[in-house]
Amino acid sequence: MTGTTYIFMDFDGVTHPWGEVEDFRCLPLIEAVLREYEETRIVIASDWRMLFSLSKLVSRFAEDIRPRVAGVTPHVIPKRGAELHGLREREAMLWLGQHVPNVADAAWCALDDAPGNWLSRSRLVLTDFKHGFTDEDAGALRRLLDSFRSGNPVPATSREPSFLGRA
Incomplete structure (x- = not known):
């Protein structure tokens, strides 16, 4: 098993569909995956971090x-x-720089519904904002976490999104 793996997590469009009741209905599925990977830690990257205290955010879990x-x-x-x-x-890289000895070697991925937030697409589990985190997303997250656990992580390659007309 490798060291700690950090998951940078959005809320709206991930833990529940965006624009609907903020009931965190998808969070139990995310937590089920986390239970399979004791080495994972969550870092909240949601705009909710500017509205609520850390203890209030943690109480959702x-x-x-x-x-x-x-x-x-x-x-x-x-x-x-x-x-x-x-x-x-x-x-996220600023956070890692404050908490891990070598950011370049850090095991991390992201759960988000907005692709423009992340340049390293190979480490992004992109959810559909209309549905939030699904079984398909759980499979993608497991594959990423398995790659970190095996010591063969996907590289954090940065590329422009295709919707900007660049490959």
């Missing part, structure tokens, strides 16, 4: 998962609109 919430990412305010692209990943 099941009692056995709460101790595995490692914190929240720092909030970076972009100076230009172009800085919004990949902003959550930059915030």
Whole structure:
């Protein structure tokens, strides 16, 4: 087993469908996957981190998962609109820089419904904002976590999203 793996997690569009009741209906499925991987820790990368205290955010999780919430990412305010692209990943890298000895070797992935937040697509489990985290997403997360556990993680390759017309 490898060391700690960090999962940077959004809430809206992940733990529940975006724009619907904020009932965290998908969180039990996420937690079920986490229980299979004791080495995982959650870092909250959701905008909720600016609205609620860490203890309030942690209280959303099941009692056995709460101790595995490692914190929240720092909030970076972009100076230009172009800085919004990949902003959550930059915030995640800042968090890692404060908490792990070597960011380049850190095991991490993200759960988010907004692809523009993350440049390292190979480490992103992209949920459908209309549904939140699904069984299919659970399978994708397990594959990523298995790759970290086996010592053969996918590289954090950065590429522009196809919707911007670049490959």
